[in-house]
Amino acid sequence: MEEYAADKQPPISELIQFISSSYQFASYPVLRPGAALPTTFNFMGGRFPEEGNHFSINQLVMAAETDLAVTSSAYQSDLVLNHLITTLDETFGFRLRSSRITKSYVSNIVVEFERGIEEFIQKLARMEAAINEKRNPKLPRLKFKRLGFGAKGGTPAETDPISAVEEAEFLIERRAGSPFEQNRYFCSAPMLTDDHLRVLEVIEMIARTDGC
Numbered sequence: 001m002e003e004y005a006a007d008k009q010p011p012i013s014e015l016i017q018f019i020s021s022s023y024q025f026a027s028y029p030v031l032r033p034g035a036a037l038p039t040t041f042n043f044m045g046g047r048f049p050e051e052g053n054h055f056s057i058n059q060l061v062m063a064a065e066t067d068l069a070v071t072s073s074a075y076q077s078d079l080v081l082n083h084l085i086t087t088l089d090e091t092f093g094f095r096l097r098s099s100r101i102t103k104s105y106v107s108n109i110v111v112e113f114e115r116g117i118e119e120f121i122q123k124l125a126r127m128e129a130a131i132n133e134k135r136n137p138k139l140p141r142l143k144f145k146r147l148g149f150g151a152k153g154g155t156p157a158e159t160d161p162i163s164a165v166e167e168a169e170f171l172i173e174r175r176a177g178s179p180f181e182q183n184r185y186f187c188s189a190p191m192l193t194d195d196h197l198r199v200l201e202v203i204e205m206i207a208r209t210d211g212c
Helices: 012-022 074-092 122-133 161-166 193-210
Strands: 040-047 056-063 067-070 107-112 146-149 170-174 184-189
Touching (some): 012 040, 056 074, 056 161
Antiparallel strands (some): 146 170
16 A cells, blocks of 8 residues: 555545545445444446446445456456546545556356357267266256366355456356357456457367367
């Protein structure tokens, strides 16, 4: 915090009111007398204020050392955070723009592949067949559901939304509630939305050509 703190730190209540008003948040933190300050401040249902470029801000989470914006795309989230940094610097005398900034991204996309992932990779299809061969034929067939890549072993623990972004994995999994024949997948990736789309195109191309 010493990198960006203002010489005259504004009251938290004034900061919350300014942010909720600037971005027209429908839900924002309410400080109660005598209650301890939360470690994160959660704003929801806002609007990007730049003239001619309005879009919805689903959520803004602010902590002492990290801010998180949730919008329709990583590009829009970038716009929100850059606007927020500039606005806080110019209004309250913070030094956010001159501090060391690291950005993390997560993009979520629902896609339909021409065929199921297991149909592209023959060994997966054979594994699927081996599993179902040992099951009661009257039971529903078990199908391949997800493909994941991460930096750590195991499944990431359920944590706060900021940690969830910082520890995000690359996932391709069957879309919940969609029939298997639709080949609809929920895809999540720790990268910009455009890069995510390009990687999915490359993955489908690799699956088409390798076939093993």
